[in-house]
Amino acid sequence: MPELIESITRVVGSRGLLTGADTEPYSEDWRRLYHGRTPAVVRPATTQEVAEVVRVCAAANAPIVPQGGNTSMVGGATPDESGTQIVLSLARLNRIRDIDPTDLTLTIEAGVTLKAAQTAAAEADCLFPLSISSEGSAEIGGIVATNAGGNNTLRYGNARDLVLGLEVVLPDGQVWNGLRRLRKDNTGYCLRQLFVGSEGTLGVITAAVLKLVPRPRETEVALCAVSGPEAALNLFTRFQAHDPGAMQAFEYMSGTGMGFVLRHIPGAVLPLSQPAPAYVLVELATPRPDAGLRAALEQVLEAALTQEVVTDAAIAESEAQRTAMWRLREEHSEAQKQEGASVKNDVSVPVSKVPAFIRAATAACEKLIPGIRAVPFGHIGDGNIHFNLEQPEGSDGAWFLAQDHAIMDAVNEVVRQFDGSFSAEHGVGRLKPYLMAHWRGGAELDLMRRIKQAIDPGGIMNPGKVLP
Amino acid sequence: MPELIESITRVVGSRGLLTGADTEPYSEDWRRLYHGRTPAVVRPATTQEVAEVVRVCAAANAPIVPQGGNTSMVGGATPDESGTQIVLSLARLNRIRDIDPTDLTLTIEAGVTLKAAQTAAAEADCLFPLSISSEGSAEIGGIVATNAGGNNTLRYGNARDLVLGLEVVLPDGQVWNGLRRLRKDNTGYCLRQLFVGSEGTLGVITAAVLKLVPRPRETEVALCAVSGPEAALNLFTRFQAHDPGAMQAFEYMSGTGMGFVLRHIPGAVLPLSQPAPAYVLVELATPRPDAGLRAALEQVLEAALTQEVVTDAAIAESEAQRTAMWRLREEHSEAQKQEGASVKNDVSVPVSKVPAFIRAATAACEKLIPGIRAVPFGHIGDGNIHFNLEQPEGSDGAWFLAQDHAIMDAVNEVVRQFDGSFSAEHGVGRLKPYLMAHWRGGAELDLMRRIKQAIDPGGIMNPGKVLP
Numbered sequence: 001m002p003e004l005i006e007s008i009t010r011v012v013g014s015r016g017l018l019t020g021a022d023t024e025p026y027s028e029d030w031r032r033l034y035h036g037r038t039p040a041v042v043r044p045a046t047t048q049e050v051a052e053v054v055r056v057c058a059a060a061n062a063p064i065v066p067q068g069g070n071t072s073m074v075g076g077a078t079p080d081e082s083g084t085q086i087v088l089s090l091a092r093l094n095r096i097r098d099i100d101p102t103d104l105t106l107t108i109e110a111g112v113t114l115k116a117a118q119t120a121a122a123e124a125d126c127l128f129p130l131s132i133s134s135e136g137s138a139e140i141g142g143i144v145a146t147n148a149g150g151n152n153t154l155r156y157g158n159a160r161d162l163v164l165g166l167e168v169v170l171p172d173g174q175v176w177n178g179l180r181r182l183r184k185d186n187t188g189y190c191l192r193q194l195f196v197g198s199e200g201t202l203g204v205i206t207a208a209v210l211k212l213v214p215r216p217r218e219t220e221v222a223l224c225a226v227s228g229p230e231a232a233l234n235l236f237t238r239f240q241a242h243d244p245g246a247m248q249a250f251e252y253m254s255g256t257g258m259g260f261v262l263r264h265i266p267g268a269v270l271p272l273s274q275p276a277p278a279y280v281l282v283e284l285a286t287p288r289p290d291a292g293l294r295a296a297l298e299q300v301l302e303a304a305l306t307q308e309v310v311t312d313a314a315i316a317e318s319e320a321q322r323t324a325m326w327r328l329r330e331e332h333s334e335a336q337k338q339e340g341a342s343v344k345n346d347v348s349v350p351v352s353k354v355p356a357f358i359r360a361a362t363a364a365c366e367k368l369i370p371g372i373r374a375v376p377f378g379h380i381g382d383g384n385i386h387f388n389l390e391q392p393e394g395s396d397g398a399w400f401l402a403q404d405h406a407i408m409d410a411v412n413e414v415v416r417q418f419d420g421s422f423s424a425e426h427g428v429g430r431l432k433p434y435l436m437a438h439w440r441g442g443a444e445l446d447l448m449r450r451i452k453q454a455i456d457p458g459g460i461m462n463p464g465k466v467l468p
Numbered sequence: 469m470p471e472l473i474e475s476i477t478r479v480v481g482s483r484g485l486l487t488g489a490d491t492e493p494y495s496e497d498w499r500r501l502y503h504g505r506t507p508a509v510v511r512p513a514t515t516q517e518v519a520e521v522v523r524v525c526a527a528a529n530a531p532i533v534p535q536g537g538n539t540s541m542v543g544g545a546t547p548d549e550s551g552t553q554i555v556l557s558l559a560r561l562n563r564i565r566d567i568d569p570t571d572l573t574l575t576i577e578a579g580v581t582l583k584a585a586q587t588a589a590a591e592a593d594c595l596f597p598l599s600i601s602s603e604g605s606a607e608i609g610g611i612v613a614t615n616a617g618g619n620n621t622l623r624y625g626n627a628r629d630l631v632l633g634l635e636v637v638l639p640d641g642q643v644w645n646g647l648r649r650l651r652k653d654n655t656g657y658c659l660r661q662l663f664v665g666s667e668g669t670l671g672v673i674t675a676a677v678l679k680l681v682p683r684p685r686e687t688e689v690a691l692c693a694v695s696g697p698e699a700a701l702n703l704f705t706r707f708q709a710h711d712p713g714a715m716q717a718f719e720y721m722s723g724t725g726m727g728f729v730l731r732h733i734p735g736a737v738l739p740l741s742q743p744a745p746a747y748v749l750v751e752l753a754t755p756r757p758d759a760g761l762r763a764a765l766e767q768v769l770e771a772a773l774t775q776e777v778v779t780d781a782a783i784a785e786s787e788a789q790r791t792a793m794w795r796l797r798e799e800h801s802e803a804q805k806q807e808g809a810s811v812k813n814d815v816s817v818p819v820s821k822v823p824a825f826i827r828a829a830t831a832a833c834e835k836l837i838p839g840i841r842a843v844p845f846g847h848i849g850d851g852n853i854h855f856n857l858e859q860p861e862g863s864d865g866a867w868f869l870a871q872d873h874a875i876m877d878a879v880n881e882v883v884r885q886f887d888g889s890f891s892a893e894h895g896v897g898r899l900k901p902y903l904m905a906h907w908r909g910g911a912e913l914d915l916m917r918r919i920k921q922a923i924d925p926g927g928i929m930n931p932g933k934v935l936p
Contacts (some may be wrong), residue, residue, distance in 0.1 A: 016706075030678065037525050095744060100818070102705055102820035103818045103820045104708075104819075105818070146654065147658075149654075154651075155627075158652060160658065169917070170911060174910075176910075176915065180887065180889070182818065182820065182851060182887075183851055183852065184621060184887050184893050185889040185891075185892060185893050186617075186817045186893055186894065186896070187889055187891050187895075187896060187903075188665075188896060188903070188908055188912075188913070189670075189905060189915075189916045189919055189934075190615075191912065191916070191922075193628075193662070194657060194658065194661070194919075197657065197658050202657075212693050214712055215713065233570070237570055240572075241682050243754060244681065245714070246756075251489070254777060272603040286711060286713065287710065287711060288710055288711040288764065291758065315520075348650045348651065348653060349650070350568070350649040350650065351571050351572075351651065352571045379652070383571075383650060384651065384652045399488075419649065420650065421652070421653040421885065423655050424650070424654065425652050425654055426654065432655075435655075436656060440656055441644075443642040443643065444656075444659065446655045446860060447638070447644065447923065448656050450922040450923060451922055452657075453922065454921065454922035455919075465657055467656070
């Protein structure tokens with residue numbers, strides 16, 4: 001090991017290496033699910049340095065854990081407890097290499113934060129349309145490696161749909177330069193789509209070409225009260241039929257979750273006359289300055305009110321009001337934390353099945369733990385529900401958390417009945433490989449293993465993640 | 469071989485097998501580039517039959533050539549001259565398994581034609597937005613296996629972007645059921661994206677879940693005269709900034725190509741006052757019934773006319789006029805054929821580089837063969853130009869065609885200078901594997917070979933295609 005560290009230091013210099021106590025922030029995931037150890041955090045500054053570090057590690061058969069902003073929800077970017085896994089931080093690869101507003105492309109290194117990427121796009125009068133809560137810390141390499149989703153997937157797709165090209169350091173230290181800026185290119189297997197979502201187990205993403213879109217010039221946000229998920233889905237189909245191109249986000253919230261937000265978040269106010277069983281936050285946006293978005297929004301809402309699909313609605317009249325409405329949605333996790341212990345499930349089902357899923361999963365959890373409080377919220381337009389469960393009022397938090405696997409299993413069993421996924425946008429990481437054999441077993445897992453073996457025969461890339 | 473045929477017949481029955489002269493239409497590609505031979509064309513009727521046929525062939529180490537509508541532009545779906553390759557026709561897998569207008573999904577078998585898929589979507593008041601000239605014959609399996617593009621890629625992406633799930637028979641006869649209908653699913657490697665565009669070399673696609681979109685309710689089409697590709701790109705960026713969601717197609721045509729159409733196609737009429745150096749066909753569409761698309765179109769065109777980006781423009785006033793305008797574009801290939809011998813290049817470059825590419829490639833070809841007539845046309849908004857070359861007036865067609873490789877090489881050299889692709893939407897097939905080492909060599913081709921070896925170690929799936 002000292003020899004390995006010495007070889008790595010020769011590549012990156014002492015500035016590019018952290019050891020001892022300095023490695024601690026890199027060894028623990030932000031949810032504090034895992035507390036690992038690493039002999040060194042390597043911080044190369046260029047793709048070439050990454051390649052040389054990987055070559056050195058491959059020669060020593062030393063496992064590598066690529067890390068971006070360390071915001072994984074599933075422990076995907078931290079080393080295990082063995083103390084043998086080298087953490088490869090991409091944070092110093094933080095250059096924006098090129099931005100082209102005609103091509104609508106952004107060529108960018110892995111260590112740039114999502115927020116900085118959005119800012120660079122905005123400065124060129126464009127939008128990079130991926131947005132997630134952790135965007136201030138999450139870095140592009142991780143966004144791409146985990147196929148991040150978020151609020152705007154509905155309109156622009158997941159990270160997968162926004163990547164035109166990649167630069168990847170392979171497990172043997174070769175660099176694949178696939179930084180193409182082409183909208184059409186049918187020349188062999190689509191390698192970039194294999195690396196997107198592979199969570200660092202097939203190679204190290206060092207740069208990407210991302211798609212941009214023209215910046216919206218009109219935005220409208222409304223908060224709607226509905227009787228439950230069935231009415232929310234009904235409203236969604238109305239907006240979808242009307243003008244899907246304008247629908248930027250469509251978020252569902254339960255009355256329970258909104259109650260937590262109003263109780264715990266300072267300054268949170270419901271802009272409606274009274275609480276409702278459930279809510280929808282809808283955002284429309286368009287680059288066309290005279291698209292009549294407000295009129296379109298009012299028209300859909302009026303029809304929905306008349307037909308009692310929506311029981312009340314408020315349209316934001318200013319940027320401040322838009323921000324306040326979004327805050328009611330964004331603070332759901334924080335409010336849940338304040339309320340007590342909770343168990344999180346990031347699941348998806350076909351869009352049409354969301355209401356039946358929410359009903360059935362709620363019933364299953366209530367049967368398991370009487371008094372449990374279901375707090376489903378999230379991207380109903382993508383069929384992606386954060387189906388979180390809050391401890392029963394007055395119960396013991398530790399007692400509740402000790403039942404987390406039983407709760408997750410109960411939810412997942414319902415997800416399976418509806419042909420859904422146990423991980424919609426958070427990935428597999430270290431938290432969920434144990435589910436892979438049951439959910440993706442047989443031919444599918446066999447194919448994944450063969451691909452892993454073909455590309456990383458030494459098994460040095462992010463071991464213990466994704467594959468069981 | 470007789471034993472193999474006997475085993476296959478036991479699986480599919482005599483109805484599912486063609487031999488002798490009956491195999492001829494399946495042994496030649498429609499461009500008549502290749503004239504192969506096959507001992508048998510197998511026509512299974514179910515996924516299970518496909519799996520059993522593949523198992524039998526794998527046991528006998530017999531090569532398999534999957535075939536859909538046999539409309540490949542690159543000889544990708546026909547057997548070689550050895551007489552040993554079994555043709556596996558998917559034509560009898562022609563059921564629509566499910567259509568869901570709320571989920572906006574269509575679950576469909578490989579042998580359904582693209583046209584029939586579009587019709588099924590329309591009957592559910594939806595649109596399957598992929599459209600190519602051969603849609604009456606091309607089948608879904610081939611559309612997906614070749615990652616087909618077409619006119620509407622600009623708005624809806626390539627086939628790759630429209631596939632949510634796949635069912636694939638693997639080279640060992642296992643069936644992978646990945647027919648998921650989820651918009652978000654991060655559970656391991658994205659296998660479907662590996663099969664999309666693999667041109668039958670990794671397995672046999674038997675069914676797919678396709679994305680639908682709401683049916684457009686307003687459509688506007690305009691034909692614009694421009695001074696050349698620079699002005700065409702300028703006009704494109706204006707429409708893009710204005711409302712990219714509404715732009716369904718943006719097609720470029722040269723004055724030369726339009727001249728051929730007006731000369732050779734019966735009934736073709738230019739709806740403008742006089743011929744121009746180049747033309748753009750733009751189509752806007754929206755599901756919103758009151759989106760004011762006509763006003764938006766007129767506004768962009770008026771500004772472009774005032775600023776002399778466009779020199780003349782006609783807006784279609786009826787469905788008949790829209791069809792007539794589209795015909796001027798769609799008949800380009802036929803008109804070129806009538807005019808004489810031509811060499812075709814399906815290439816792409818970054819969108820911003822299309823004008824410089826057209827100028828440079830035209831100059832390179834004119835230098836190679838004085839009098840040669842460049843006929844660039846196609847999807848300028850995707851950077852995808854069909855850079856076709858017509859023989860010099862009065863020259864000998866056979867003499868011209870004998871120089872096809874020199875012409876293609878000259879064009880490709882310019883494509884390379886602009887970081888483009890030698891195959892934008894037609895794929896590699898049997899025509900272009902010789903280009904792979906030069907264009908996609910090193911780490912990239914190495915990865916492709918490793919993946920091929922991992923998934924099809926016996927090399928029985930569509931040998932001689934894609935990989936050199």
